[in-house]
Amino acid sequence: MDAIILQILNGLDKGSAYALIALGLTLIFGTLGVVNFAHGALFMIGAFCAVTLNRLLTLSHQVVDETRTDFLGNPLKVDVPYMQDIFGEATGAAIIDWSVPLAILFSIPIMIGFGVIMERGLIKHFYKRPHADQILVTFGLAIVLQEVIKQIFGANPIPTPAPDVFRGSFDFGTMLGFDPNVIIYPYWRLVYFGFAAIIIGAVFAFLQFTTFGMVVRAGMADRETVGLLGINIDRRFTIMFGLAAAVAGLAGVMYAPINSPNYHMGMDFLVLSFVVVVVGGMGSLPGAVLAGFLLGILESFASMNQIKSILPGIDQIIIYLVAIIILLTRPRGLMGRKGVMED
Amino acid sequence: MSKTTLTRRGVLRTGAVAGAGVALPTIFTASSARAFTNEPTGGSVTLGFNVPQTGPYADEGADELRAYELAVEHLNGGGDGGMMQTFSSKALEGSGILGKKVEYVTGDTQTKSDAARASAKSMIEKDGAIMITGGSSSGVAVAVQGLCQEAGVIFMAGLTHSNDTTGKDKKANGFRHFFNAYMSGAALAPVLAKAYGEDRKAYHLTADYTWGWTQEESIKAATEALGWETVEAVKTPLAQTDFSSYIAPVLNSGADVLVLNHYGGNMVNSLTNAVQFGLREKQANGKNFEIVVPLFSRLMARGAGENIKGILGSTNWHWSLQDEGTKAFVKSFGTKYGFPPSQAAHTCYVQTLLYADAVQRAGSFDPCAVAEALEGYEFDGLGNGPTLYRAEDHQCFKDVLVVRGKENPTSEFDLLEVVEITPRGQVEYAPDHPMFAGGALGSCNPGV
Numbered sequence: 001m002d003a004i005i006l007q008i009l010n011g012l013d014k015g016s017a018y019a020l021i022a023l024g025l026t027l028i029f030g031t032l033g034v035v036n037f038a039h040g041a042l043f044m045i046g047a048f049c050a051v052t053l054n055r056l057l058t059l060s061h062q063v064v065d066e067t068r069t070d071f072l073g074n075p076l077k078v079d080v081p082y083m084q085d086i087f088g089e090a091t092g093a094a095i096i097d098w099s100v101p102l103a104i105l106f107s108i109p110i111m112i113g114f115g116v117i118m119e120r121g122l123i124k125h126f127y128k129r130p131h132a133d134q135i136l137v138t139f140g141l142a143i144v145l146q147e148v149i150k151q152i153f154g155a156n157p158i159p160t161p162a163p164d165v166f167r168g169s170f171d172f173g174t175m176l177g178f179d180p181n182v183i184i185y186p187y188w189r190l191v192y193f194g195f196a197a198i199i200i201g202a203v204f205a206f207l208q209f210t211t212f213g214m215v216v217r218a219g220m221a222d223r224e225t226v227g228l229l230g231i232n233i234d235r236r237f238t239i240m241f242g243l244a245a246a247v248a249g250l251a252g253v254m255y256a257p258i259n260s261p262n263y264h265m266g267m268d269f270l271v272l273s274f275v276v277v278v279v280g281g282m283g284s285l286p287g288a289v290l291a292g293f294l295l296g297i298l299e300s301f302a303s304m305n306q307i308k309s310i311l312p313g314i315d316q317i318i319i320y321l322v323a324i325i326i327l328l329t330r331p332r333g334l335m336g337r338k339g340v341m342e343d
Numbered sequence: 344m345s346k347t348t349l350t351r352r353g354v355l356r357t358g359a360v361a362g363a364g365v366a367l368p369t370i371f372t373a374s375s376a377r378a379f380t381n382e383p384t385g386g387s388v389t390l391g392f393n394v395p396q397t398g399p400y401a402d403e404g405a406d407e408l409r410a411y412e413l414a415v416e417h418l419n420g421g422g423d424g425g426m427m428q429t430f431s432s433k434a435l436e437g438s439g440i441l442g443k444k445v446e447y448v449t450g451d452t453q454t455k456s457d458a459a460r461a462s463a464k465s466m467i468e469k470d471g472a473i474m475i476t477g478g479s480s481s482g483v484a485v486a487v488q489g490l491c492q493e494a495g496v497i498f499m500a501g502l503t504h505s506n507d508t509t510g511k512d513k514k515a516n517g518f519r520h521f522f523n524a525y526m527s528g529a530a531l532a533p534v535l536a537k538a539y540g541e542d543r544k545a546y547h548l549t550a551d552y553t554w555g556w557t558q559e560e561s562i563k564a565a566t567e568a569l570g571w572e573t574v575e576a577v578k579t580p581l582a583q584t585d586f587s588s589y590i591a592p593v594l595n596s597g598a599d600v601l602v603l604n605h606y607g608g609n610m611v612n613s614l615t616n617a618v619q620f621g622l623r624e625k626q627a628n629g630k631n632f633e634i635v636v637p638l639f640s641r642l643m644a645r646g647a648g649e650n651i652k653g654i655l656g657s658t659n660w661h662w663s664l665q666d667e668g669t670k671a672f673v674k675s676f677g678t679k680y681g682f683p684p685s686q687a688a689h690t691c692y693v694q695t696l697l698y699a700d701a702v703q704r705a706g707s708f709d710p711c712a713v714a715e716a717l718e719g720y721e722f723d724g725l726g727n728g729p730t731l732y733r734a735e736d737h738q739c740f741k742d743v744l745v746v747r748g749k750e751n752p753t754s755e756f757d758l759l760e761v762v763e764i765t766p767r768g769q770v771e772y773a774p775d776h777p778m779f780a781g782g783a784l785g786s787c788n789p790g791v
Binding site for chain 1 (some may be wrong): 577585654682756
């Protein structure tokens with residue numbers, strides 16, 4: 001029982017990341033009809049927004065410490081962050097410590113801007129082209145973006161820790177009457193899950209309860225009619241692209257402390273996120289979220305020793321196996337609508 | 344007046360006979376020495392540096408390339424000579440190799456076996472490389488070593504730690520200076536027993552490929568011999584990025600030590616995840632829970648950041664050693680590049696010098712003569728103390744370092760501190776040791 005609860009918890013944060021990326025993918029696909037293979041790269045760029053802010057906050061000047069020597073025997077140059085000069089040692093250190101949460105604010109305008117430029121500058125030229133062309137150009141863009149990041153930040157993962165107060169893990173087991181240390185869950189992953197839930201809720205509320213959202217939903221259902229009513233649906237769809245980029249970016253920012261960001265992290269998530277979209281049903285927002293959590297939890301279960309001892313290697317193929325079963329039994333995915341990608 | 348009849352046919356016949364006559368001595372001299380692949384004919388010789396320039400190990404590859412460039416500079420008489428000054432062999436004079444200027448070409452392994460083979464093949468066939476060296480993964484090393492054996496060139500392995508490279512996949516044309524998983528286990532186990540006690544229960548997470556398997560086998564054998572018990576050993580997919588679902592069950596398994604048989608990105612992520620779960624602050628079986636990372640590298644330590652502090656592991660070499668060879672190399676490298684070299688850079692630099700020295704001593708670039716010069720060769724002054732290139736399996740035997748993540752690093756390169764230098768005698772094993780069984784060295788292949 002405790003192992004089951006543990007793996008459900010484990011699946012939640014992974015599922016949160018899948019759900020957030022898949023949500024953005026579905027938003028773009030539903031509004032613009034574009035299959036965006038660069039979406040994983042947007043997630044990665046979000047994580048590097050956190051890295052960049054951390055670097056900016058830790059910009060330092062060097063002070064020579066005569067009492068210590070460096071590896072060549074010269075007096076040691078110690079880095080002192082400007083933040084500590086400006087705000088004092090304690091406050092400066094606290095600001096640096098909180099760089100990841102601060103990066104949320106930093107990344108939103110960057111990601112929206114990035115998304116809008118990407119849509120206006122490149123993607124819009126491919127609306128009327130076949131899906132294969134869209135896939136090629138967005139995949140190419142993803143490779144370019146990841147190489148640019150590698151050029152700037154190097155190929156090594158870059159540690160980007162969460163604030164100190166979120167270190168360690170919460171003991172769920174004792175709450176539920178188990179022994180201590182049986183069901184533990186890191187604080188930051190709880191924060192991630194909560195954050196993902198808020199973002200997902202906010203996106204749904206935006207689409208459901210605002211006039212803008214209503215027009216976008218109408219445009220998703222019948223773009224031509226909305227256009228004939230005199231509404232500039234293209235402009236709104238561009239904004240939705242920016243929004244989807246921001247959602248992926250925020251998912252990346254908050255993910256940075258979970259796994260040190262590296263240039264390849266977007267690709268690691270991209271393929272799985274597409275499987276999530278297909279399983280959830282192309283174009284269905286609730287489907288994407290549901291499938292994200294479902295596959296995240298299933299993946300966790302598949303990595304349990306008890307299951308691996310019966311089916312070795314199942315943890316590597318479980319997601320694809322489930323995708324095959326679901327597509328065989330429900331070809332449109334869990335919550336897919338009729339007519340999407342079926343023309 | 345005499346009449347000379349000069350016909351076209353006559354001139355050709357005379358020319359052919361005369362040509363054959365002139366060529367005759369050369370034909371005889373050529374056949375008296377054995378021919379071999381890419382025999383250098385001009386005033387220069389080309390070495391092939393096959394390192395990851397793209398992909399996840401690109402930074403490690405860049406450090407290897409810096410070391411190779413430094414080695415070439417020193418071999419050609421440039422710079423301060425680095426470890427050539429401290430090397431016990433004095434065959435190298437800074438005038439290239441056998442008087443030929445050393446040039447090099449580079450290839451990108453991408454840390455993929457097929458790409459690494461393709462780049463090595465291209466350097467041998469198109470660029471005329473006489474020796475291939477480098478790499479940052481055992482999968483790649485084994486693949487390229489096999490290719491070099493077929494092509495008839497020497498392979499001086501870079502960073503490869505799997506037992507198999509000089510075990511079941513050993514080749515007569517391949518040589519490894521870097522230490523291996525068995526040596527890590529043999530060096531680390533006594534230190535672990537001393538630091539954490541002999542009554543410990545270990546839980547292994549292991550990268551599911553050749554290096555991970557041999558690493559797990561070696562550490563298990565060495566720790567169990569000292570009284571530790573292995574509770575569970577779980578294989579994790581190489582492509583895994585989030586290890587939380589593998590780490591979550593560890594605390595409840597009865598184990599009080601987690602051994603991470605991971606390298607590179609795997610290690611950075613699994614260690615970060617383990618620390619996030621707060622494993623290091625927990626108690627199990629009435630003892631502090633501990634994490635062990637058997638193979639450390641500085642590039643990994645940088646990726647893992649704060650999480651590395653206090654964690655025990657092993658390395659082939661570290662720049663803070665105080666022997667003359669290390670000091671000379673660190674000075675040379677540090678002055679040129681502004682930071683200390685990594686263990687990957689060290690092993691690559693040393694391999695280049697060892698190859699050049701073997702050619703010089705053999706008096707020939709013939710791979711079989713070079714192999715013979717390296718086999719059973721005892722040397723010193725290259726940073727690891729007295730070292731033997733064992734003839735039976737082409738593995739170097741030398742002291743192994745047990746290191747710990749430093750609590751108060753002075754820079755981003757100063758992340759590990761040496762806890763113990765394990766003497767060579769403690770990490771030696773018989774050539775027919777079961778962990779290295781299978782496969783045969785075969786005979787050297789000069790190619791052509």
